[in-house]
Amino acid sequence: MPTYHxxxxNCNYDFTEQQSFSDDPVTVxxxxxxxxxxxxxxxPSIEFKGSGFYRTDSGKH
Structure with a gap:
């Protein structure tokens, strides 16, 4: 289940909630x-670094 921040x-209170994709977002x-x-x-927490991730990095077909 995803965790949302x-x-x-109003009071700058930070909190996290585990919710299903179908749950309504917290408003109160x-x-x-x-x-x-x-x-x-x-x-996002994923980063693609290095070669091999772009179309221009592949060899000739």
Whole structure:
């Protein structure tokens, strides 16, 4: 099950929730009770480095 990072715009409370893809996103802050919660998006945790990941890296066909 994916873990999502949330932050409340009202009190700046950071928290994570494990949710299914079909669950509705959290909108109410568990600390202050306001409807000011937004998902925090971050860069993906996978990086492709080195040769072999691009079409131009392959040999001639």
């Amino acid at each position: 949330y932050r409340c715009k 802050c568990p600390k202050c009770g306001e409807e000011q919660v937004r998902k925090v998006f971050a860069a």
